[in-house]
Amino acid sequence: MANRTDPLAKNIRGTNPQNLVEKIVRTKIYQHTFWKEQCFGLTAETLVDKAMELDHLGGTFGGNRKPTPFLCLILKMLQIQPEKEIVVEFIKNDDYKYVRILGAFYLRLTGTDVDVYRYLEPLYNDYRKVRQKLSDGRFSLTHVDEVIEELLNKDYSCDIAMPRLKKRWTLEQNGLLEPRKSVLEDDFEEEEEKEENEGIADKSEDEKDHHRKSPERERERDSDRRRDSHRHRDRDYDRDYDMDRDYDRERGRGRERDRERDRDHYRERDRDRERGRDRERDRRDRARRRSRSRSRDRKRNETDDVRDRDEPKKKKEKKMREDGTDHPDPEIAEQNRLRASLGMKPLKM
Amino acid sequence: MIEVVLNDRLGKKVKVKCNEDDTVGDLKKLVAAQTGTRAEKIRIQKWYNIYKNHITLKDYEIHDGMGLELYYN
Numbered sequence: 001m002a003n004r005t006d007p008l009a010k011n012i013r014g015t016n017p018q019n020l021v022e023k024i025v026r027t028k029i030y031q032h033t034f035w036k037e038q039c040f041g042l043t044a045e046t047l048v049d050k051a052m053e054l055d056h057l058g059g060t061f062g063g064n065r066k067p068t069p070f071l072c073l074i075l076k077m078l079q080i081q082p083e084k085e086i087v088v089e090f091i092k093n094d095d096y097k098y099v100r101i102l103g104a105f106y107l108r109l110t111g112t113d114v115d116v117y118r119y120l121e122p123l124y125n126d127y128r129k130v131r132q133k134l135s136d137g138r139f140s141l142t143h144v145d146e147v148i149e150e151l152l153n154k155d156y157s158c159d160i161a162m163p164r165l166k167k168r169w170t171l172e173q174n175g176l177l178e179p180r181k182s183v184l185e186d187d188f189e190e191e192e193e194k195e196e197n198e199g200i201a202d203k204s205e206d207e208k209d210h211h212r213k214s215p216e217r218e219r220e221r222d223s224d225r226r227r228d229s230h231r232h233r234d235r236d237y238d239r240d241y242d243m244d245r246d247y248d249r250e251r252g253r254g255r256e257r258d259r260e261r262d263r264d265h266y267r268e269r270d271r272d273r274e275r276g277r278d279r280e281r282d283r284r285d286r287a288r289r290r291s292r293s294r295s296r297d298r299k300r301n302e303t304d305d306v307r308d309r310d311e312p313k314k315k316k317e318k319k320m321r322e323d324g325t326d327h328p329d330p331e332i333a334e335q336n337r338l339r340a341s342l343g344m345k346p347l348k349m
Numbered sequence: 350m351i352e353v354v355l356n357d358r359l360g361k362k363v364k365v366k367c368n369e370d371d372t373v374g375d376l377k378k379l380v381a382a383q384t385g386t387r388a389e390k391i392r393i394q395k396w397y398n399i400y401k402n403h404i405t406l407k408d409y410e411i412h413d414g415m416g417l418e419l420y421y422n
Contacts, residue, residue, distance in 0.1 A: 024390075024421055024422060025422075060422065063399060065422045135389060156387070159389075331366075332366070335366050338379070338382055339379070342375070342378050342379070342382070344371065344375055344378075345368070347350045347366060347367070347368060348350055348368050348369075349350055
């Protein structure tokens, strides 16, 4: 009797409003002492008093999944179904943040999409800290706006599956909502103006940065590095810059580089082979070999050459992927794909 | 790689391939992917021993082909 929904209550999403909470969680709440003692015979007014006493939010916790008082009050609200004005009052009140979150949660469960966006988005500006009870019983720190973000974007919170919410841009396109105006928009505009004024002076430096960060640059020779050290200060040792190549070729240094390359004896073997291939890869290989020879044994270098020579022959053999998703057995490959998507290591055969 | 059988005695019986050094939490994620329930809602037991999430299957001595009980929170 105490657990039955108010007979005057409307159906929410086609069903008894209490069914929004799953059967198992609902049963746990009904058996809990907080529900039996404190939530018996609550009305909308007395519910406010109980809500003001809340000091943390959360779903179920512990080995036997005890519900938090927050969750019990949510179920109570679903049972008595307060008016929309009352819920909006809960949200608008500024003094008690847990009452606010309670109202917001209830609205997310029962309100229409437009209402949800309209009433919950202003709560993004509330940065107060709240205490959240995790499922293993510990407390964690979070903020009101983080909770609201979770309510609006995720489909599961506090052990209750949220009803589906239409995306904001769908509602905007249908004209039911205006595009979101952030409270920080004015601050951003001010900052943008400041940056524009300062940005003109820094433009040349930015260009260099752009080149430096590009990953597909070729390797460069030490001599060029030395020559151009005045232009690039903190360089990555392994990168080459197209800018430099063009710069060099313009100044007639390009031909010099080719000649110097021919001169090195261990490259003559490969020169004919490589003429017809991708020049970038050549330069990269050559530079790798070049940089290696500077710091390591010649012997090591020769084995590299042998490996490089065999590499194109083995090009057709497929490389086995690390996470085992291309295992010959399709079942195992599928399992490994699932494990990779969950962030686990592949199956050990 | 071992294969464990999870049965909830109400019609859901799943076989899951996993490593011995996977934790029970990982196993729950795999079961969730196969059955469609959420991983947090699953409880894996053997008689009255509820298996904890952070312990590996090897430490619980779960071997290949062993049957576990599937319950829900």
